[in-house]
Amino acid sequence: MNIGDVANCSGLPAKTIRYYEEIGLVQPLRSANGYRTFRESDVHRLAFLGRARALGFTIEDCRSLLKLYADTDRASAEVKQIAEEHLERIDRKIAELTEMRATLAHLVDACAGDQRPDCPILADLATAQEEDCH
Amino acid sequence: MNIGDVANCSGLPAKTIRYYEEIGLVQPLRSANGYRTFRESDVHRLAFLGRARALGFTIEDCRSLLKLYADTDRASAEVKQIAEEHLERIDRKIAELTEMRATLAHLVDACAGDQRPDCPILADLATAQEEDCH
DNA sequence: ATTGACCTTCCAGCAGGTGGAACCCCTATC
DNA sequence: GATAGGGGTTCCACCTGCTGGAAGGTCAAT
Numbered sequence: 001m002n003i004g005d006v007a008n009c010s011g012l013p014a015k016t017i018r019y020y021e022e023i024g025l026v027q028p029l030r031s032a033n034g035y036r037t038f039r040e041s042d043v044h045r046l047a048f049l050g051r052a053r054a055l056g057f058t059i060e061d062c063r064s065l066l067k068l069y070a071d072t073d074r075a076s077a078e079v080k081q082i083a084e085e086h087l088e089r090i091d092r093k094i095a096e097l098t099e100m101r102a103t104l105a106h107l108v109d110a111c112a113g114d115q116r117p118d119c120p121i122l123a124d125l126a127t128a129q130e131e132d133c134h
Numbered sequence: 135m136n137i138g139d140v141a142n143c144s145g146l147p148a149k150t151i152r153y154y155e156e157i158g159l160v161q162p163l164r165s166a167n168g169y170r171t172f173r174e175s176d177v178h179r180l181a182f183l184g185r186a187r188a189l190g191f192t193i194e195d196c197r198s199l200l201k202l203y204a205d206t207d208r209a210s211a212e213v214k215q216i217a218e219e220h221l222e223r224i225d226r227k228i229a230e231l232t233e234m235r236a237t238l239a240h241l242v243d244a245c246a247g248d249q250r251p252d253c254p255i256l257a258d259l260a261t262a263q264e265e266d267c268h
Numbered sequence: 269a270t271t272g273a274c275c276t277t278c279c280a281g282c283a284g285g286t287g288g289a290a291c292c293c294c295t296a297t298c
Numbered sequence: 299g300a301t302a303g304g305g306g307t308t309c310c311a312c313c314t315g316c317t318g319g320a321a322g323g324t325c326a327a328t
Contacts, residue, residue: 004305014306019285033293035306044260051262056234059284069256079255080247087242090235094228100190101224108221113214121213122203126178128185138274148275149317157315167324169275193315 001038003028010046017046025049025063057086135172137162144180151180159183159197191220 007014020026021036026045028036038046045066052062061082068074068082110120141148154160155170160179162170172180179200186196195216202208202216244254 002306013286015286016284018307023284033306034308035293047262048259051259053284054234055238055259056231065256065259068253069260072251074251074253075249076245076251076253076255077247077249079253080242080245083238083242083245083255087235087238090231090238094231094235097190097224097228097231100188101221101228104189104217104221104224108214108217111210111214111217113211115209115211117206117208117210119202119208119210119213121210121217122199125182125185125189125199126203128181136275147317150315152276153316167275168277169324187315 001043003036003038006038006043006046010043010050012046012050020046020049023059025059025066055086056090057082061086135177137170137172140172140177140180144177144184146180146184154180154183157193159193159200189220190224191216195220 003014003017006012006017010017012020017026018036021028026042026049028038028042031037048066048069049062052065053059057065064082065079068079107121107124112118137148137151140146140151144151146154151160152170155162160172160176160183162172162176165171182200182203183196186199187193191199198216199213202213241255241258246252
């Protein structure tokens with residue numbers, strides 16, 4: 001299988017697949033003309049990567065997960081730990097965004113959004129935390 | 135005011151302040167020895183930036199917001215539009231993360247997390263979307 | 269004179285790709 | 299045989315928003 005076919009069926013852009021090879025996540029063979037040749041196992045790895053990335057795992061997480069996946073003697077605890085840490089990262093991110101959202105929604109709500117210059121959004125950005133410097 | 139003082143009272147690292155100067159968000163003066171000298175207005179701009187960044191606005195948003203802030207003839211509608219677009223970005227991001235979270239939490243829940251190799255997390259990553267390539 | 273805390277510039281790197289240039293390969297068609 | 303098209307290849311630069319570090323200048327106090 002050439003890279004274009006793999007891109008088609010894995011959903012990953014060819015560029016990304018090349019990048020994954022570059023950083024050692026997948027090692028396709030090469031045919032005589034220099035083209036990458038992907039085995040079923042390579043395609044499988046790429047599908048795995050696509051799915052893991054879609055769940056937001058970092059590339060390093062993916063690397064660990066692939067290693068564990070290949071190791072049939074792994075303890076599921078190791079996998080679970082990676083997933084749990086990622087879950088916590090996601091929760092922290094959601095909390096952060098939710099807080100931003102609340103503040104921002106409040107400001108947007110207070111802003112008339114007309115031709116007049118008065119704007120609570122700018123006012124807030126300009127005046128918040130003035131206590132730091134006298 | 136030197137950069138260290140500004141860093142202290144704005145909460146922004148000195149590195150970040152230099153970076154903001156480099157990309158033209160703030161233009162401190164220079165004293166004879168080459169040190170950056172920040173006026174009250176510069177400090178104010180930096181505080182504005184810190185606050186806007188904390189709300190998740192991009193640097194380009196910040197640039198626009200600062201321009202609008204400086205223009206006393208602005209229409210609040212322009213500000214509101216930037217904020218609303220950002221709010222939508224945040225909402226999309228939250229939705230994305232929430233979906234990830236749900237899937238991941240489900241998988242983590244199903245995983246025993248013990249010494250045995252059986253792992254629903256890996257199983258899911260390995261088998262999802264197999265229909266793309268026969 | 270020297271120490272230590274400032275400040276300066278410049279260069280490299282992070283994550284995770286993406287875009288583009290310049291070029292090779294393969295098949296089909298005229 | 300020339301050419302057009304649709305693959306593929308490499309390499310290099312760029313994106314966001316900083317951050318770290320090296321190498322060096324400055325300033326106040328000892």
